[in-house]
Amino acid sequence: METPRETPSPRSGVLILRVWVEGGRADGFRARIIQTVDGEQAPPTAASEAVDVLRAVRTWLDELLEPGG
Numbered sequence: 001m002e003t004p005r006e007t008p009s010p011r012s013g014v015l016i017l018r019v020w021v022e023g024g025r026a027d028g029f030r031a032r033i034i035q036t037v038d039g040e041q042a043p044p045t046a047a048s049e050a051v052d053v054l055r056a057v058r059t060w061l062d063e064l065l066e067p068g069g
Contacts, residue, residue: 013037013064015057035060 016034031047033056047053 011038011064013060015060017053017057019053037064 014034014036016032018032018034019029021029029048031053033045033047033053035042035056037060045056047056
């Protein structure tokens with residue numbers, strides 16, 4: 001018996017986080033965030049606090065998974 005195949009979703013996205021440690025800074029790191037959803041690239045952003053990086057990931061994922069996107 002053949003297993004039914006799932007139809008792949010046409011939605012896709014890419015999130016790139018580039019993080020580096022900066023000595024001598026109170027926050028200790030910088031992050032550059034590059035994101036796309038369905039081929040549309042948002043302007044790159046930067047963050048230096050973990051909460052901001054996590055918020056960017058959550059916002060990107062929510063947009064990607066939004067019904068009817």
